[in-house]
Amino acid sequence: MYSANPGLILGFHGCDIKVRNEVIMNTTTLNPSSNTYDWLGNGIYFWENNSQRALKFAEELRDNPLKSKKSSIKTPSVLGAIIDLGNCLDLLDSEYLDLVKESYKNLVASYNTVGLEIPQNLKGRKTDELLVRNLDCAVIENLHKNNKVSEFDSVRGVFVEGQTLYPTCGFNEKNHIQICIRNPNCIKGFFLPREINKGYNRV
Numbered sequence: 001m002y003s004a005n006p007g008l009i010l011g012f013h014g015c016d017i018k019v020r021n022e023v024i025m026n027t028t029t030l031n032p033s034s035n036t037y038d039w040l041g042n043g044i045y046f047w048e049n050n051s052q053r054a055l056k057f058a059e060e061l062r063d064n065p066l067k068s069k070k071s072s073i074k075t076p077s078v079l080g081a082i083i084d085l086g087n088c089l090d091l092l093d094s095e096y097l098d099l100v101k102e103s104y105k106n107l108v109a110s111y112n113t114v115g116l117e118i119p120q121n122l123k124g125r126k127t128d129e130l131l132v133r134n135l136d137c138a139v140i141e142n143l144h145k146n147n148k149v150s151e152f153d154s155v156r157g158v159f160v161e162g163q164t165l166y167p168t169c170g171f172n173e174k175n176h177i178q179i180c181i182r183n184p185n186c187i188k189g190f191f192l193p194r195e196i197n198k199g200y201n202r203v
Contacts, residue, residue, distance in 0.1 A: 030079075
């Protein structure tokens with residue numbers, strides 16, 4: 001009932017500066033990701049209100065080109081976007097978490113019926129974190145495939161990632177909210193993020 005989030009949000013996409021400039025100049029568009037390990041299923045990914053995290057991600061792809069099948073990033077940059085989430089599969093909402101749980105059960109049943117191995121989430125190189133989300137992607141794509149009510153325009157999820165900030169705390173250095181845009185019409189415009197003017201202490 002409340003899946004249409006009111007208002008606009010800001011999203012940030014880490015990419016090479018060449019891609020950023022071409023999108024700003026409207027000579028190209030962002031292509032949806034269609035990997036089997038995408039964390040929130042297939043679509044165009046943004047970090048919600050977190051330009052610094054988007055830049056760090058682009059830097060990680062530059063330094064670890066094998067993490068992505070796409071061309072390597074030579075000059076990490078950040079592209080800002082104004083987004084209307086539309087009909088959102090919001091994984092911070094109990095109603096939609098229940099849908100994901102049911103989708104998992106349905107997926108397991110269908111795989112068992114045909115004797116296929118269920119996809120697995122896998123740890124990344126040199127880390128205990130589940131960075132290759134084959135199972136999560138399959139579950140969310142299965143939900144979209146079998147959704148009979150109304151098509152979701154976007155998916156939103158929160159992720160606890162990285163080392164804890166200090167002993168016994170519940171805060172991690174890479175905690176973030178990701179947005180996966182399935183309907184490109186949700187993107188109302190792009191912009192170049194500005195640097196903070198340190199001469200002023202108010203927004």
